[in-house]
Amino acid sequence: MLTLKFLVLTLGFVLNCHAQKEPRKFPEHLLFGTATASYQIEGAWNEDGKSENIWDRIAHQVPCPIKNCDTGDDANQSYRLYKRDVEMARELGLDFYRFSLSWSRILPTSFPDVINQAGVDYYNNLIDELRKYNIEPMVTIYHWDLPQKLQDLGGWSNPHIVDWFSDYSRIVFKLFGDRVKYWITMNEPREVCVQGYSDGSLAPLLNITGYAEYLCTKNLLVAHAKTYHIYNDEFRSTQGGTIGITLSAKWYEPENDDHMEASEDHYQFEVGQYAYPIFSKTGDFPPSMKKRIAENSEKQGFFRSRLPEFTADEIELVRGSSDFLGINHYTTLIAYRNESVDGVYDSPSYRHDMGVIGYALSDWPKGASSWLNVVPWGFYKLLTKIKDDFDNPPVIIAENGFSSQGGLNDDDRIDYYRSYLDAMLDAMEEGCDVRAYTAWSLMDNFEWLEGYSERFGLYEVDFKSPEKTRTPRKSAYIYKEMLRTRTLDFSYEPDMTKPMTIDDGL
Numbered sequence: 001m002l003t004l005k006f007l008v009l010t011l012g013f014v015l016n017c018h019a020q021k022e023p024r025k026f027p028e029h030l031l032f033g034t035a036t037a038s039y040q041i042e043g044a045w046n047e048d049g050k051s052e053n054i055w056d057r058i059a060h061q062v063p064c065p066i067k068n069c070d071t072g073d074d075a076n077q078s079y080r081l082y083k084r085d086v087e088m089a090r091e092l093g094l095d096f097y098r099f100s101l102s103w104s105r106i107l108p109t110s111f112p113d114v115i116n117q118a119g120v121d122y123y124n125n126l127i128d129e130l131r132k133y134n135i136e137p138m139v140t141i142y143h144w145d146l147p148q149k150l151q152d153l154g155g156w157s158n159p160h161i162v163d164w165f166s167d168y169s170r171i172v173f174k175l176f177g178d179r180v181k182y183w184i185t186m187n188e189p190r191e192v193c194v195q196g197y198s199d200g201s202l203a204p205l206l207n208i209t210g211y212a213e214y215l216c217t218k219n220l221l222v223a224h225a226k227t228y229h230i231y232n233d234e235f236r237s238t239q240g241g242t243i244g245i246t247l248s249a250k251w252y253e254p255e256n257d258d259h260m261e262a263s264e265d266h267y268q269f270e271v272g273q274y275a276y277p278i279f280s281k282t283g284d285f286p287p288s289m290k291k292r293i294a295e296n297s298e299k300q301g302f303f304r305s306r307l308p309e310f311t312a313d314e315i316e317l318v319r320g321s322s323d324f325l326g327i328n329h330y331t332t333l334i335a336y337r338n339e340s341v342d343g344v345y346d347s348p349s350y351r352h353d354m355g356v357i358g359y360a361l362s363d364w365p366k367g368a369s370s371w372l373n374v375v376p377w378g379f380y381k382l383l384t385k386i387k388d389d390f391d392n393p394p395v396i397i398a399e400n401g402f403s404s405q406g407g408l409n410d411d412d413r414i415d416y417y418r419s420y421l422d423a424m425l426d427a428m429e430e431g432c433d434v435r436a437y438t439a440w441s442l443m444d445n446f447e448w449l450e451g452y453s454e455r456f457g458l459y460e461v462d463f464k465s466p467e468k469t470r471t472p473r474k475s476a477y478i479y480k481e482m483l484r485t486r487t488l489d490f491s492y493e494p495d496m497t498k499p500m501t502i503d504d505g506l
């Protein structure tokens with residue numbers, strides 16, 4: 001079943017793992033960071049005037065939907081311990097640190113009428129602490145923690161969210177934009193819309209598949225675009241930053257030549273539904289996606305496509321509304337065309353509209369997360385496709401990383417980072433315009449419905465200890481050396497008996 005090309009790639013990967021590879025230099029201009037997100041690390045869920053968001057709501061639901069009934073109530077307590085977080089960023093020698101803002105901490109009513117000074121102080125302190133040590137803040141405005149009140153009003157399925165979100169954005173530009181030069185409007189809209197509204201695997205845990213995720217997608221894109229233009233028109237000339245969106249993007253390798261179209265459809269339903277409107281000349285959803293959903297809708301008796309249309313004004317607004325394309329990439333699957341993914345043709349469903357199933361090969365190494373297959377050549381293929389499809393946009397790798405069950409000797413995570421960075425360098429040699437690379441994550445944190453059971457950190461966190469003690473893993477030592485030397489060295493072995501040092505001279 002496998003194509004020759006595929007065999008050669010697989011073989012190449014296996015050989016790469018075992019032969020001792022020569023060190024490779026990273027280009028001078030490539031920036032390195034790590035990432036976290038507000039709900040996953042801050043804790044302090046109801047302190048100092050913060051109001052309830054959709055993750056607080058589901059975390060407190062009975063029976064609990066989250067593994068081991070974990071919650072983000074305390075998480076890493078970064079609300080209190082942010083100085084330790086910045087200290088770790090210094091230990092690693094990061095160029096930037098990516099974190100997100102909690103909407104309900106800054107605007108407890110969800111709206112601009114009340115600004116919670118304690119919440120603003122927290123982010124000011126974090127930003128100032130980073131800048132004191134020459135670490136650039138990279139700020140995600142929305143990483144999944146919608147105020148519960150807005151969810152009660154329909155959340156991302158209500159078109160009024162365009163105003164709600166852009167009002168919130170204008171406030172954070174005003175508050176923090178004098179010191180923040182990298183803005184990401186949204187983290188992974190596909191996960192917000194599909195996992196949140198259609199397959200019930202992220203808050204708000206809705207299952208309205210084939211319908212709600214498309215409303216969400218459209219509103220979210222327009223909200224993103226309006227925010228981009230607010231930045232452009234009101235802040236860019238004085239603040240001089242850069243602003244974009246971050247998409248999740250797996251690679252889907254066709255099972256064989258018969259499944260090329262399936263692989264393409266999957267890419268369009270995952271990445272294209274956002275990237276195409278923003279980065280192609282059309283300003284609209286990918287043609288193949290529009291066609292598949294329209295045809296299914298008609299067959300099912302709808303009077304119009306379940307995928308809403310953009311107005312001419314919205315197309316103008318969305319087209320070109322990103323300075324860079326943020327990519328969160330972790331994994332690869334094999335794409336297989338199956339027109340009846342859910343076993344039902346007749347009822348509306350995102351997966352049925354897409355008509356593709358993905359599966360992993362049994363010999364692929366895996367992380368602790370069920371979905372995480374280690375396939376570095378998929379990263380290479382994804383990056384070169386993005387370059388070809390969208391006229392080589394500037395790319396920020398906003399997340400890439402590996403999950404384990406814990407432990408300081410994380411050689412599997414080190415292999416992951418080395419092989420994925422190797423693939424990224426291959427893509428850059430092909431001309432892909434990658435400007436920055438971000439490891440997910442600085443430290444273990446609240447992994448959504450998996451609670452604390454899956455660990456992505458360069459630093460291990462002892463969630464039972466009062467100080468949420470953070471300890472560098474072997475991968476932290478490796479990342480530090482990589483950043484210090486700007487070299488991908490496949491054989492460097494750190495001395496973990498030595499504590500991490502701070503070498504920024506400050």
Ligand code: GBE
Binds near residue numbers: 188191328399448456
């Ligand atoms: C990111 O999402 C998030 O931005 C970050 O917050 C999170 O902690 C990190 O990755 C690690 O997960 O049946 O294959 O669709 C797969 C990563 C669920 C992208 C989980 C959806 C990973 C895509 C279930 N995945 N996610 S299925």
